[in-house]
Amino acid sequence: MNGAELHLLRSCSHWVLFALSVVFVPPLCLGIIRKTKARLQNRIGPPLFQPLFDILKLCRKGETLSSTMSGTFRISTVVVFATMLVLAWMTPWLCFKPWSPNADLFLIVYLFALARVFTLLGALDSGSAFGAFGASREVTLGLLVEPALLLGLVALGIFCGSSDLRLVFAYSPLQSTGVSGAPGIWLLVGVSILLSSLVELSRMPVDDPTTHLELTMVHEAMVLEASGRNLALIEFAHALRMSILFGLSAQCFVHAAAAVWRMSPLTQGILNIAGIGLIAISVGVLESLSVKLQWRKVPEFVAYVVSMSLLAALVAAGSGVTKL
């Protein structure tokens, strides 16, 4: 076997691994959170792959559409799902990624925003009062948390001297520069992405995803009118968004570790996946022990996250200056 063949085999195996991850990691992520919460309440809980079974079940079900809906509702779901697939392909949330196009961090942040806009359009189009106020809450949260995710990624961009996330998450610049502050920045950004993803995904302590109370919901209120395959797509897109964000955060932690210990690509890959699982477990623990914040206190929580990202950006800018 020559070099070219080896390379082809390697990229083929990457494609296969990537495809499997896109299909199985998102529902597994949800499953782990649910299982953790169940175990902490002394319940056995549903099987780990129950979210996947639920999505498959929804695919077989019929659909009920409100008579006030226009085509926007259906289109929005498809757009959100497609955007998430593109994001899964572009964003370096897994380290065993096949070839991907330019992964500009601004593009990625605003593709997330695009998905949000279409979720909102769908919610407003459904014509129910819950959809409307769910949308208004989502906009508020989105506005607040956008700087956190953006600043976190910008901090990494400044530090690595590129806004292309393929280069930022390439493991190489760190090992070559070996700045002592490096693991710190990675950790800081990892935590800030994780916390902002809790807001982004409407999870505790901002929104209780398990609640049945329509009046308190954020994300769930927007998708109340969806059913059948439409709902399956929404659920899967949401789970995918979760694993992309958790994956980004896990990647940051793996990079922090890689800045200290040298590790092989295989270890990195395993750590990456294990990191997502660990993050899911910790989110489950957090959700069991924390209390949902009062809606007026949510900006306070988001402010902590934003300032954490800001700190990371400042440190990165500072270290950039010293390098120069």
Next chain:
Amino acid sequence: MKVERREIALGERTETIRQLLHRDSRRLGLISSINGSQLISLVLNPVEGAAVCWETPLQSKEYHSLAPVISQAHWFERTLWDMFGLEPENHPRLKHNLLHEAYSPHLLPLKLDQNLFVVGNGNGSGISTYTSTGTNGNGNGSGNVSENGHCRDYKPMVVKGDGIYEIPVGPIHAGIIEPAHFRFSCLGEVIFNLEIRLGYVHRGVEKRLCEMPWRKQRFLVEAAASDSAAAYALAHSIAIESLFDITVPPKAEYLRTLALEIERAAMHINDLGGLAGDIGYLAISSTMGRLRGIALSMAEKLTGSRLQRNFICPGGVVFDPSGKLSEIKKLAHQLRKDLQPVMTFFMSNEVARDRMENIGVISPRLAADFGIVGPAGRASDQRYDARQYFAHGVYPRIRVPVAVETGGDVLSRAKVRIAELDSSLFLIEQLIDGLPDGDSLLKLPDSLPKNESGLGIVEAHRGELIHMVFTDEEGKCSRYAIKDPSVNNWTGLAIAVRNNLVSDFPLCNKSFGLSYSGHDL
């Protein structure tokens, strides 16, 4: 307990009752009618543990509404309109309460003589079938037909203004709870007005109770609001016993109190767990779910039924569970010990307190005006606990501490429940220690006394529960009136949520812990 019956003319009614209620600490028990030809207003005197039933004979279906001077009356008068077709003049917001659009406009379920007060040469002879509609018979005047011919219109209050929008919720809800329609008028996230529409589970319990032999009434009474089965059975038993003018053996009194307190403990645990669940505090909510199981198994040991059905009956209790009492005592002790750290954990969580503090506030003045009862009333500085004043079970001989808070918010209601939960469990242990010997069931005569009235007042876990029985000249039960604590407190919820966030409504709702079926009956 015995109830004194006095007559009062229609013209003097408003003024007399207003003055009575302003004097010392008298309370309005209930307003209703026996057969549609009179009004009865039950005025309670807690200090003396006595009650007076004021009867006002009616010449027409119109009467002066009490609601403008006694706010609490507004709800009773709405029910009176539905059940007897009696129309209050000057009622601030007269709407149908229990009977919705689907019912025939001529249906006046509790009115005995359907032709009474019918104007004109009507042949509207008691049209009370569910299927008959509008034009069937000249029933104008006897039913609730509005002028445009459409029947039983219901118009929720509309709040107008820039940016005000309405959120309709229910009657079918997302969780497994009872049905009610909530209509919020909001400005952004802030609730301006909440209109509550109940009646979806109206089953005609009060009418059915008059149609059945009195010995079977207790089964229906228990089933009317199953989460207060013991309280309902106790109130019913006291009302029937007061007709016969008998007192039950002391041992039965103790056993009945045990059942009542176990029910209170189980429901307070349930309500506190629900509060924790609504703020997303899963650790507490699932622990409370487990602990409620212990309270329910105490109930099962005492009565053979986890919801305490078929235990308390007129004359005493159905059987004597003395052999199981030591086990119940052990469980009560264990439960009290288990609860303490959980409650400390719950109340010491800063975010949890933050969620409950100053949310859903109902001021002491409004609580007094609308006669808010039970834990919700005591959280708003109302020192009223029927256990202090009215004879039921071992009360008021044995005094329990009254848990009073002044905040009037969700946190205060939670604190009152925690305090009562602790005192209930402590009382259970004490009662078991002090259990007297003797019989636990007294045999009652077969037929009820004629032309009598009986009253039972019980402090259920939601607050003051009133059962009132009237018998006719044949010794048959002619009217059975029930006032569930929720009748008072639903209005309290509507007041409490004003100017709160929409997202805090479920929490406020849970903190009142109201019964839908108890209200609708």
